[in-house]
Amino acid sequence: MEDLSFHHQARSRAGGTRRMAIIGVVASGNLEVLAERVLPETECRLEIKTAAEGFGQVWDAVVADFVERYSPGGLKFSINDGGARPDTVSLRLAQAVRLMAEDEP
Amino acid sequence: MSVTDLEKPSVEQARATSFYEASARARIRLLLDPASFVEFIGPEQREVSPHLKLFDLPEQFDDGIIVGRGSLAGSPVFIAAQEGRFMGGAFGEVHGAKLTGLLRAAKELKSIPVLILFDTGGVRLQEANAGELAIAEIMRAVIEARTAGVKVIGLIGGRSGCYGGGGLIAGCCSALAVSEQGRIAVSGPEVIETNRGVEEFDSRDRALVWRTMGGKHRRLIGGAELFADDTVQAFREAALELLETTAGFGIDTLNAEQSRLEDRLQRFGACRDAVEIWAAEGVADAASVPALPADQFIELADKVRRIARDAR
């Protein structure tokens, strides 16, 4: 297992009012993303525990693109990764932001 | 640009989704009344397995089981759902403790039934001792809850089926509903083949596995009370029906169950294949059973075997 951590400034606050959302499962080639609205409005943090070691650079690129595309200000993402491909990671992160964009149920 | 260009599906449309394919969270969300679910020890509490780290394996924030309360057609229920894709839905220490706690709460309150959405291959190998203990604790908690008057309903239709200790717990429940995909057994196909040889059971023969352990067979031999089509809606209706019709629990129930099982062994003990059992049960074209659509199968099963409400 490898632990990775990223901290970014986002352009703006992530939309919606949900406090927490979770998507995905931990399985081979899959991951879960837990999103929590716990940070100041323009900050974004990702804490990753991954089963695939040595892919820090790819994670760095995936996370940077994600922050650029979705501006998830105020959100902390905690990820348990079963060795997902980068495209699956991107999709799950997009889904997590999309869930947070909903109003608190 | 708007985030989406499509209308969100209605509750009815969403409930038509496959139970087998849905995640544990989606099963709970769609099975219960909309927005009624409240989770206990949710993923944000990060109550993960203390063992997996030692094996350098990834954890899941809910340890593969979701427990909580909600309402079903307006009435309160406790609910637990296993995620069959995380470590095969297997029981570990935390996973098991969450279910035990839920059942004990139900026992205390006496009036709120429990739905268990099984999806498990059995005990997690990496925490075998804790997992085996968890199975024993859960079986005890099920029986104690039932003794206190709580109905414990098992719903089985997930990817991992209901195997190992899960099969034992299912056997303790007040009633079960199963779909075609929801296999119920203790030893899985590979275990049987390894221990008894491929002549006894060829685990790669998928058709054999499904007709021996699958939901249709379990329904026809009385192992499950209801057969459900593979939709969340069908399982919701099955849960409501079982909550309505399941009788109380006492020594009479156990005696009835004992004689049902003795009778079953006597009648079918010599059969070599599920198809022989179905034929012996009076199914005219037994070989066609695996291919029957759900509605036709339910009609057939109702004709062949009335639900044995006095047993369990």
Added chain:
Amino acid sequence: MKNWQQGRQARDARIEAGAKLAKGKIVEARDATRLMEAVIRPGDRVCLEGDNQKQADLLCRALLAVDLARVNGLHMVQSGIVLPEHLDLFDRGVAKRLDYAYSGPQSARIARMLFGGKIELGAVHTYLELFARYFIDLTPQVALIAAVSADRDGNLYTGPNTEDTPTVVEATAFKNGVVIAQVNEIVDKVPRVDIPADRVQFVVEADKPFFVEPLFTRDPGAITEGQILTAMLAIKAIYARYGVQRLNHGIGFSTAAIELLLPTYGERLGLKGKVASHFALNPHPALIPAIESGWVEQIHCFGSEVGMDDYIRARSDVFFTGPDGSLRSNRAFCQTAGLYACDMFIGSTLQIDLQGNSSTVTTSRIAGFGGAPNMGADARGRRHPSAPWLQAGGEADPDSSALLRRGRKLVVQIGETFGEKNVPLFVEKLDAIELAEKLKLDLAPVMIYGDDVTHIVTEEGVANLLLCRDANEREQAIRGVAGYTDVGRNRDRKMVQHLRERGVIRRPEDLGIDPLDADRSMLAARSIKDLVRWSGGLYAPPSQFRNW
């Protein structure tokens, strides 16, 4: 005086030699090898029918067993190298030279044999090219073909997998060749005559039915969310944008996802009747939900698919069927239809380079081309207009006179940025080039040339190459959808952003696609059993796809 009848006399001599083993035209299976020895001469050009689906397997084994003193050094001209025995012929020395089109299942071994010098390679063709050469410079002296049944005169019923048979027989029978057919059974009257008796000289009844493989069955259970997202991108950015009604598509999981999204996602987008109504396509089981939902008007098929016979028979409004009710396929006609009468090809590949060239060849596998290059190429001889064709032509060349401007076929490559075993789809240099260098080929085996490709679709987005104005823009458009492969990560970020603003690159969020819709619940069928249910029980999947 020159003898102008040498070919005919040679053929008559071959038939006479073979006739000694025959009762009428019928030869016993046990005499098949002796028949080969009687009819075939060393160095002959032989077409051993190896189609996509149906295989003349008994005749192949008979040929493999010949006395090498009598038959050797053959030049095999056949579309498919499919069975191991097809290559055993070369190992044993029965055959020496090979011209072919497709070798999917044998792709690794054929690569080894080419490197080892066991096979003298003529060329790897597309189906249509090889068929064309049957009539110009690769005309077979002997054709060994397969059919379902024959009558005693030799009339043949090919069954739904007619495939290459009429083309092979046409070229052989009318140019002094000998046609030998293996059939599953000899009957009093064939259900329909696919090949008339006077083109068939010998018939061998096989002890078991010819080999057929379910090549086009994709289990919906294996379709991933990434493939669903990619399919949604294709539907919105291409099917809907151009209003593509006439098309051929590939056999991979991405296009299977499209088939299964038409009745759900496509329906919600209001596209029914506007796209995907006419196909040049094999009868894919995954298309059943779209057919049953009324999307598909008609399909012409290259061949059939295992388990689809009863369904096709019951849906003759959609498929081409004979007076007997069963499917009539024809690879040559369907390839021509795909080339000239379709406005789009969409399919997957293994490697795409920075110019958009694509190939399914790797240095250890030579799969051949099959039909994809013809499907995935602009037909320069096309003259009839259609809205998608004109629109694509206009996007490529907006400034020229509309009356003189060629349209463009939409040629779409679809796939995930990382394929099986995490192998990247995008590469700086195709393995095909390395292979060509190693084997000293004149041409690298490119499946689809970059200048024919109009769009590339991955889960990251859609690149519309028609809108690129120079090679640099093309390269950055390709890099811009190449995800986190090395090719993708080495993009010029500013230029990619600029291309996105111009609509050359479109991301899911640009197209209003909700990432939460990339879910398997969106598929009209999620299992083989769902497909059976959609078909009303008419589709009978083969046992390896059943779990009941």
